[in-house]
Amino acid sequence: MIFDLDHTLWDYDKNCAEALSELYEIKKLKEKGIDSFDNLFEVFMEMNMQMWDQYDLGIIQRDVIRYQRFHRILLSLGVDDYNLSLEMSSEYVALSPTKKNLLPNAMNVLDYLRAKYNLLIITNGFDDIQATKLSSSGISKYFDSVVTSEKAGHKKPAKEIFEYAMAKGNYQPNDVIMIGDNLNTDIKGARNAAIDSVYFNPLKKQHKTDLKHEISDLIELKSIL
Numbered sequence: 001m002i003f004d005l006d007h008t009l010w011d012y013d014k015n016c017a018e019a020l021s022e023l024y025e026i027k028k029l030k031e032k033g034i035d036s037f038d039n040l041f042e043v044f045m046e047m048n049m050q051m052w053d054q055y056d057l058g059i060i061q062r063d064v065i066r067y068q069r070f071h072r073i074l075l076s077l078g079v080d081d082y083n084l085s086l087e088m089s090s091e092y093v094a095l096s097p098t099k100k101n102l103l104p105n106a107m108n109v110l111d112y113l114r115a116k117y118n119l120l121i122i123t124n125g126f127d128d129i130q131a132t133k134l135s136s137s138g139i140s141k142y143f144d145s146v147v148t149s150e151k152a153g154h155k156k157p158a159k160e161i162f163e164y165a166m167a168k169g170n171y172q173p174n175d176v177i178m179i180g181d182n183l184n185t186d187i188k189g190a191r192n193a194a195i196d197s198v199y200f201n202p203l204k205k206q207h208k209t210d211l212k213h214e215i216s217d218l219i220e221l222k223s224i225l
């Protein structure tokens, strides 16, 4: 079984909020003109998601996220300070992956599945950062292999990253199922590689994709599989 990591197992939003709220204090952003943490969080979530979607589509590279993300966020909050944005960027990248929150029932379901299946991760991310997330949240031990887009040289939804993962474990498309929260990278990606998938949609977002399996709580995996 193949899992996505961010927003599927590792609670990206909660972990990101914790890291940002620490940075909000450390960097004294209130004194610099950002009235509340909520303003920062809201703008971060919106711009961050846009940039990662552009990254997934191959429109921008990692460096743009690294060097421009916080600058754009601060500018849109009325703070024009490029050096501050660079400091925040490197501190955020160091701090956020050390956060431990998982999505509800993640550990419970991994415990259950581990006894029956080989578990893998396929993630559009970077080796060092994703490895830190897995170890800080205590779930590294469940996975036989972790395939990042950095390692595979391809990003989901490209079928090559799925083929890379399957070749590594000597699996066939029929042997595996992909579980992920993103209709493009995870679900369309799995389809590109002729793999079945389960769409994890905890907020029950509306969509028009024709799906075989959709769940809003990871615990439902126990009854699907």
Ligand SMILES: [Mg+2]
Pocket: 004, 005, 006, 007, 008, 180, 181, 182
């Ligand atoms: Mg995800």
